[in-house]
Amino acid sequence: MSPAMTAPRDRLIAALDFPDAQAALEEVLRLEGLIQWFKVGLELYLSAGASLVEKLKDQGYSVFLDLKFHDIPNTVAAAVRSVSKLEPEMLTLHASGGPAMMRAAAEAAASLPRTPRLLAVTVLTSMDQAQLTSVGVADAPAGQALKLARLAAECGIGGLVCSPEEAQEMKHALPSSCIVTPGIRPAEAAVGDQKRIATPAAAIHAGADYLVVGRPIFRANDPARAAQAILEEIAGAMGSTK
Numbered sequence: 001m002s003p004a005m006t007a008p009r010d011r012l013i014a015a016l017d018f019p020d021a022q023a024a025l026e027e028v029l030r031l032e033g034l035i036q037w038f039k040v041g042l043e044l045y046l047s048a049g050a051s052l053v054e055k056l057k058d059q060g061y062s063v064f065l066d067l068k069f070h071d072i073p074n075t076v077a078a079a080v081r082s083v084s085k086l087e088p089e090m091l092t093l094h095a096s097g098g099p100a101m102m103r104a105a106a107e108a109a110a111s112l113p114r115t116p117r118l119l120a121v122t123v124l125t126s127m128d129q130a131q132l133t134s135v136g137v138a139d140a141p142a143g144q145a146l147k148l149a150r151l152a153a154e155c156g157i158g159g160l161v162c163s164p165e166e167a168q169e170m171k172h173a174l175p176s177s178c179i180v181t182p183g184i185r186p187a188e189a190a191v192g193d194q195k196r197i198a199t200p201a202a203a204i205h206a207g208a209d210y211l212v213v214g215r216p217i218f219r220a221n222d223p224a225r226a227a228q229a230i231l232e233e234i235a236g237a238m239g240s241t242k
């Protein structure tokens with residue numbers, strides 16, 4: 001983790017899963033002063049495109065562009081070069097795309113004047129054992145995630161996305177990788193479609209560098225209050241982890 005990352009707000013990424021730029025930017029405004037990092041995923045990027053990312057960057061926010069590339073190596077390398085013009089701080093690709101794809105992505109990123117941090121998505125936090133078995137993977141989610149995380153690191157990918165349940169083992173096995181965990185659910189929050197989850201405090205204790213939170217903030221009656229409560233939980237856990 002970067003030494004500059006000392007404040008709870010540097011470790012919380014709010015997922016802007018909204019249908020258009022107007023809805024997303026209204027929420028950004030509502031969280032002004034609380035949130036530094038926003039994640040732009042497929043839904044919003046397909047609707048609002050590059051201009052939304054540019055607006056967030058112009059306003060001084062850090063952007064995690066979560067497009068989860070998964071294609072042949074040449075196509076993924078070109079996609080990395082293309083979206084890196086927007087200067088996102090983080091960018092995702094699926095580790096299951098394999099070593100040739102990940103190496104091509106890492107080389108493409110390294111060739112750029114401003115290298116985005118590439119994150120390999122290991123096993124989606126919405127997948128449990130049954131889901132994994134149904135796509136032909138016999139391993140347990142944690143074992144498969146670790147296997148893919150090691151492969152990603154060997155291919156020069158500096159970060160990974162995994163469940164907070166797996167963060168501790170990941171940190172132990174790959175101490176220099178940046179660990180980003182979605183699947184965060186404060187104690188009272190609805191779980192929804194997520195399967196491998198933990199509270200903000202548990203994720204910090206397990207060694208997650210960044211926590212991604214969407215619905216527990218944006219589907220709360222008062223998103224700013226929900227974000228504040230999560231920041232306080234992170235702060236408490238950081239205090240007791242030091």
Ligand SMILES: O=c1ccn([C@@H]2O[C@H](COP(=O)(O)O)[C@@H](O)[C@H]2O)c(=O)[nH]1
Pocket residue numbers: 015017041121123124125126161162182183184192194212213214215216
């Ligand atoms: O394994 C993964 C990878 C990405 N995500 C993304 O994180 C957020 C989580 O949103 P919640 O509303 O807090 O569940 C969402 O944008 C996903 O696309 C993930 O959940 N799991």
